[in-house]
Amino acid sequence: MITALSGETSRLRATVDFVRQQDTATLLPLLLPGLDGPELRSVVERCAFSHAALLVFPPDEAALTAMLADCGLVLDAPARPSVVVRDRLAVRHKRSAAQLDVGVLRPAVACLDGARRMVELFTLAVPPGSDLAGVAAHERERQHEAHVAFEVGEADPLVLRGLCATFGRYGATPDGGGYNPHENGTVFYFGAPAEAKAGYRRVELYVPGDHRDVLADHLDEHRRRQPAESLLHLLTGAWTTQALAAFARLGVAEALSGERSVDVSELARDTGVLAPNLTTLLRYLTMLGVVSEDRAGFRLTDTGALLRKDAEGSMRALALMYGGPFYESFAGLEHTVRTGQVAFEQRFGENHFDHFARDPRLADLFDRSMAAGSRMFDPLPAHPVLQAAAEGATVVDVAGGNGELLGRILSAHPRLRGFLLERPHTVEAARRLLGAAGHTDRCAFRAGDFADVPAGGDVYVLSRVLHDWDDDRCREILRHCARAMGESADLLVVERVLPDDGSASLATAWDLHMMCNVGGRERRADHYARLFADAGLTLVDRTPLPLDGSVLHVRRGTPVDTGSRS
Structure with missing residues (x-):
């Protein structure tokens, strides 16, 4: 045990010496050969060398304290759980994460340039005779968790994406990462290029706060480099759909409302389910960022909160529909x-x-x-056509659903009137929703079909309607609209538009969904322009909306040019 402890102390002392001697401007070119000049200065301005990391395996707490003292390190805070390293070890050694009590300490080091940096010390206690001895031997030899780290000064997603791209240009490859809820920080790991001269094979970018949106792209790139893992993630997509639907159906999101974490036994009692099974579900959803876990139990993230019935912008109904x-x-x-x-x-x-x-x-x-997809509508009331509509102008929402979009328009423009056309049972739902918003006195309703589009409107709206139908039916719907529209009327068509260049888009996913479940399709802008032209209409403009949506501005008349402006 003394020999093993001596070896751990030597490894730690070498790491301390490395931290003491380096600075950001000299270390970065060693890690990323070729990075120099203005680009090096730009990176140095945005991130700083903060620490070098080491994973050690002391037999107990007393041995760890002795190691730190031998290396002149003083702790000013207790160890925290290290979620990222724990999970990496669990995957690498096929162990349950619950068996791996990995802690992290960050003692300060006084450096030669006057700065104070840290040694990030991951610790996993391995007493004599422990079945973790094989894990320790493997990790000491391979040094998987040894890395150098840079902390990002500005927690801006654009800056973060730019730094990741710069690392990639100079040969660094995505190598995992994660969000640590215990300290509210996001970690991006990279493999150093083969030409690196710093003696470390892994590099970390650390940014305070929750940046799992940027991290998701980084992890996707990491998985793309590992085809078997990538395929497994794709194959288990159905599990995710059903996990979210079950979470919504069981009312777990409502039971988790509030700021405090809730113990699983309490959650199981409140929702009438089995505690061990609920734990399994929640740990899977923790991995997805729907809930987070701490010592007190589980709590909702902002993402998970959207599965509550009473949440603003709730997407619970969408989870039940897609999971049903x-x-x-x-x-x-x-x-x-x-x-x-x-x-x-x-x-x-x-x-x-x-x-x-x-x-x-x-x-x-x-x-x-x-x-539930109403966030797509957020900017629509500010569309120039609606802004310019005259006092008392009528907005006709054709197949307007429960009135969500029309209600937003009327709330934003008290001078306008509304008219909603829908199926009988849906008209009643819209009447209730718009009545609750105080719009009944300036909104008319009609139960009917597309042949019943009323004439005399100033602005017509077709929101997520055309993608339900084949081209022939779309032409028929558009001709009904064109006959109802006066010469000066406008038509706003809200759809997800397929990208021209084949780039990733929600529209591509919805195209598959519409084909399989509805018999409709998503279309490119030039395809819509041809359909409009067949109905005697012209595509005037195209404006982007959230969730990969678009609003297509259409008027009567024969087009001169069917192109559209993005």
């Missing part, structure tokens, strides 16, 4: 691709509009799930 009827029908995707028959119709014997209309519960769920 649409989940069932997606099992028939192969049939749709093979035959062209809509999988939903094969599964349920009728199209989804008729199927939902027969069941009031499903009809209500569908309408609420459509409203």
Whole structure:
């Protein structure tokens, strides 16, 4: 044991000496050969060498204290749990994370340039005879967790993405990372290029705060470099859908409301489920960022809070719809691709509009799930067409669902009037929603079909309607709108538009969904322009919306040029 402890102390002392002698401007070119000049200065301005890290395996707390003293290190804070290293060890050695009590200490080091940096010391106690001895031997030899780290000074996502891109240009490769809720910090790991001369094979970028949105892209790139892991993540996508749907159905999000963490036994009692099984579900959702875990239990993240019934912008209905009827029908995707028959119709014997209309519960769920994507509408009331509409002008929302979008427009523009056309049962839901918002006195309602589009409106809206139908039906719908529109009327079409260049987009995912479940499709802007032209309409402009949406501004007349402006 004395020999092993001596070896650990020597490793720690070498790390302390390295930290003492380095600074940011000299270390970066050693790690990223070729980085120099203005680009080096730019990186130095945005991040600073903060520490070198080492994983050690003292037999107990007393031995760890002796190691620190031998290296002249003084602690000013107790050890915290290290979630990222714990999880990496668990995966690497096929162990349960619960078996690996990894802590992290950060004693300060006085450096030759006058700065105070740190040694980041990960600790895993391995008493004599422990079954973790093999883990310790492997890690000492391979030094997987040894790395040098730079802390990002400005927690701006654009700066963070720029730094990641710069590291990549100079040969660093994504090598994992994670968010540590215990200290509210996000870690990005890179493998150093083969030409690096610093003696470390791994580099860390650390940024305070929760930056899991940027981290997701970094981890995706890491997985792309490991095909088997990447494929497994793709194959388990169905598990994620059902985990989110189960979480919503069981009311766990409501039981977790509030600021405090809740113990699993209390959650299980409140929701009427089995505590061990709920723990398994919640740990999976922790990995997805839906909940977070600490010593007191679990709590909702901002993402998870959107699965509460009463949350502003709640997406609970969408989780239930995608984890319910649409989940069932997606099992028939192969049939749709093979035959062209809509999988939903094969599964349920009728199209989804008729199927939902027969069941009031499903009809209500569908309408609420459509409203769950309402963040797409946020900028729409500020569209120039609506801003310029005259006093008393009428906005006609064709197939306007439960009135969510029309209500937003009327709230933003008290001078405007509204008209909502929908199926009978949905009109009543819209009447209630718009009435609760105080808009009933300046809004008319009509139960009907597309042939019933009222004439005399000033602005017509088709929101997420055309993607439900094939081209022939779209032309028919657009002709109904064109006949109702006066010469000076405008039409605003809200859809997800397929990118021209094949870049990643939610529209591409929804194109698959529409084909399988609805019998519709997403389209490119030039495709929409041709459909408009066939109905005697012209695509004037295109404006981006959140969630990869677009608003297509359309007017009457024959187009001169069917191109659109992004």
